[in-house]
Amino acid sequence: MKGEKYLFVVSGPSGTGKDTVVSKLLGDHPDVKKTVSATTRPMREGEVDGVNYHFLSKEHFKEALDADGIVEYTCYCENYYGTLRSEIERHMKAEEPVILVIEVEGAGNIKRLYPGATTIFVLPPDMQELEHRLRCRGTETEEVIQKRLKRAETEIARSADYDEHVVNDVVQDCADRIYGIIRHRLMQED
Template sequence: MMQVLSIKSGATTKEQCLSSGKLMILTGPSGVGKGTLMRTLLQRHPELYYSVSATTRAPRSGESDGINYYFVSRTRFEQLVANGEFLEWAEFAGNYYGTPRQPVLEKVNSGKTVLLEIELDGARQVRTSFPQAISIFILPPSLGELEKRIRSRNQDSEDAIARRLILAQDEIKAADEFDIQIVNDDFETALCSLEKAIFG
């Protein structure tokens, strides 16, 4: 498991001057529909490279290791952080999430468009290392609709839902930091806006 993270690598000046490919950052509050947008986008455009993140959270129903996430223990994750093997990492809702550095650098340098679906703290880290990255924030039409979507997943306790909604309010305040903002009200409209942001 997690073999792609076996290479030790620290930050290099290469990260500051990547030019052959394109790096796209996608973020937004939990439940806003980032995952669904991403899956549909990749089905339509298989030439895009989706960077699989590592996480310490347990797999959800239907998720596969190495496809949706690399599922690792907290101890292993902390070892990877210490070895400098993440492009970015953050703690979210009690779990760690991180982007393996090496695959992203290799794909961007080979001319690929790389998509990162990450949390706000991680997005800020990547934008610091890659100021030329295009950052996209997905917004819900309202907090009420966001709560409805989170509840419809049937994956969180009441306490977890409350924490996610409080966090979402803070995250939404940061939307202006991003290059592009897309409201996921109508799915097809949001998807078309996302395609335009990536290919336009």
């Protein structure tokens, strides 16, 4: 599809700081957009439909899924979360660089649907630092930390499928490296 060079997928293991890095990048470069995900979970106080999420009923979500209107999704705590095809294609048509921050599984699906998209994998400086970051959150049990570390190893092994790799050693530096990848890609022909 025309405009795929405007589509960027960012993934990485839990604890690498990918959301923090992307937030920093978006704050520094308002020309770059981020997709708004769809979800079936209830709207929380202070959230705005179409800004925080596109809030859909489970029936509407499944209808969109059946009609190929959702390009990747997951189910978490009995609620669906996914990316609307219209959300991606609106930005590509407007020739606006757009970032999806999604899981490794979803990233593979996006790359199959939009082969011209650029996939970027955010790595921790090393596994010890990743473990340190997970523990510093103070929000997870030892069992959950061990599961996240094991999953991180699997995801890092699959990072070979990504177009680009960046290490999140310092948030600003990592955000700058990702923006450099975006700028370089936008200068290329479709």
